[in-house]
Amino acid sequence: xxxxxxxxxxxxxxxxxxxxxxxxxxxxxxxxxxxxxxxxxxxxxxxxxxxxxxxxxxxxxxxxxxxxxxxxxxxxxxxxxxxxxxxxxxxxxxxxxxxxxxxxxxxxxxxxxxxxxxxxxxxxxxxxxxxxxxxxxxxxxxxxxxxxxxxxxxxxxxxxxxxxxxxxxxxxxxxxxxxxxxxxxxxxxxxxxxxxxxxxxxxxxxxxxxxxxxxxxxxxxxxxxxxxxxxxxxxxxxxxxxxxxxxxxxxxxxxxxxxxxxxxxxxxxxxxxxxxxxxxxxxxxxxxxxxxxxxxxxxxxxxx
Numbered sequence: 001x002x003x004x005x006x007x008x009x010x011x012x013x014x015x016x017x018x019x020x021x022x023x024x025x026x027x028x029x030x031x032x033x034x035x036x037x038x039x040x041x042x043x044x045x046x047x048x049x050x051x052x053x054x055x056x057x058x059x060x061x062x063x064x065x066x067x068x069x070x071x072x073x074x075x076x077x078x079x080x081x082x083x084x085x086x087x088x089x090x091x092x093x094x095x096x097x098x099x100x101x102x103x104x105x106x107x108x109x110x111x112x113x114x115x116x117x118x119x120x121x122x123x124x125x126x127x128x129x130x131x132x133x134x135x136x137x138x139x140x141x142x143x144x145x146x147x148x149x150x151x152x153x154x155x156x157x158x159x160x161x162x163x164x165x166x167x168x169x170x171x172x173x174x175x176x177x178x179x180x181x182x183x184x185x186x187x188x189x190x191x192x193x194x195x196x197x198x199x200x201x202x203x204x205x206x207x208x209x210x211x212x213x214x215x216x217x218x219x220x221x222x223x224x225x226x227x228x229x230x231x232x233x234x235x236x237x238x239x240x241x242x243x244x245x246x247x248x249x250x251x252x253x254x255x256x257x258x259x260x261x262x263x264x265x266x267x268x269x270x271x272x273x274x275x276x277x278x279x280x281x282x283x284x285x286x287x288x289x290x291x292x293x294x295x296x297x298x299x300x301x302x303x304x
Contacts, residue, residue, distance in 0.1 A: 002189070003187070003188055003189055003190070003209075004188075004208070005184040005185055005187055005207040005208060005209065006184070006207050006209050006212070007185045008080075008181050008207065009123060009181070012216070013207065014066070014080055015066060016051060016216075017203050017206050018030060018066050018078070019047055019050055019051040019066035020047075020050055023047070023206075024044075024045060025202070026199045026203050026206075027047065027066070027068060028042050028043075028044070028045060028199070029173070029199035029200065030177050030199070031045070031070075031076060031078075033172070033173045033174040033176075033177045034119060034134070034158065034174060034177065035076070035117060035156060037172075037174065038172055038173040038174055042070050042071065042072075043071055045068045045070045045076075046068065046069045047068050048067040048068065048069060049067065051066075065077060065079040065080075072114075073114040074115040074116065074117060075103075075114065075115075075116045075117070076116075076117045076118075077096065077099060077116070077117070077118045077119065078119045078121075079095070079119070079120050080121040080122070080123070081121070081123065081124075083123075084124040089126075092118055092120055093155075096118040096153055096155065097153070099116050100113065100152065103116075114152075115152045115153065115154070116152070116153055117154045117155075118153075118154070119156045120155070120156070120158070121157075121160065121181060122158070123160050123161070124160075124161060125159055125284065126159055127157070127159070128252045128255060128256060131162060131256075132162070133158060133159050133162035133163040134156070134157070135156070135157050135159075136154065136155070136156050136157075137154065138151055138153070138154045138155070139151065158178060158181075160178070160181065160182045161284070163182055167179065167183075167191060173197060176193065176197070176200055177200065180194070180200065180203065180204070180207075184204070184207050187204075190204045190205070249280050249281075249284060250273060250280065252284075253272060253283060253284060253287060254269070254272070256287060257287070257296070260290070261292065261296075267297075268293060268296060268297055271297075272300070275300075279303055282303060283299070286299060
């Protein structure tokens with residue numbers, strides 16, 4: 001029987017899967033996979049302000065989050081940013097430092113401070129300096145790169161567009177969780193390799209649209225429509241004159257291609273510069289799949 005799975009990228013779905021009171025085991029598996037390379041470091045956690053299906057979701061929010069207190073005292077902020085909005089990088093830092101500073105109650109000393117980790121999943125590209133889809137940042141000395149004495153804060157990013165593995169290429173539990181986040185709606189069955197992990201199998205069953213009420217399906221549909229409208233507004237703004245952003249996108253594509261393949265032939269360079277905004281956005285998503293300049297040239301002939 002063919003199944004239909006909802007996208008974990010929407011606020012309703014993400015919090016239903018990872019942030020409800022019944023999802024603690026799912027969240028433990030997910031965080032161990034993405035933060036600790038699937039090692040069972042986290043044995044227990046508390047979900048702060050767990051998702052309540054009766055709550056009305058504010059569609060003005062273009063991001064979603066879950067907050068958890070780990071059994072070692074650390075706090076993890078899990079956020080998935082669907083839209084690439086201005087000053088997003090600053091907001092990640094603000095939320096992290098605000099959470100860290102707000103731990104202390106009046107009269108408590110600094111010894112009560114516990115580490116805070118910000119795990120951020122983006123549905124767009126953030127770091128053009130690397131092809132890696134999972135990156136980590138912490139406080140280090142600039143030249144010798146040794147850690148600050150108390151590694152109290154850490155930023156972890158997962159860039160979904162950079163994750164291009166197919167189902168049969170998934171190796172680790174980390175791969176499987178990222179694939180689930182990115183590609184759940186494209187699946188028609190629960191993959192057998194997912195069923196080997198009880199928490200991942202449970203997440204897939206929660207994401208099965210057949211298990212949702214009519215009200216939940218309607219809430220999901222409205223959120224998806226809202227996000228598409230927001231994306232459309234961003235694209236329209238680009239088309240109406242944000243030439244600087246367009247030029248930045250072209251420069252990023254050229255830097256990436258030059259790191260991959262060296263000097264770019266003039267005919268390919270000209271072909272890229274002649275692309276429209278929509279075509280450049282498609283190229284930005286497809287650029288990680290090219291194995292050589294011939295494949296890029298073929299792409300330009302088909303899409304240019």
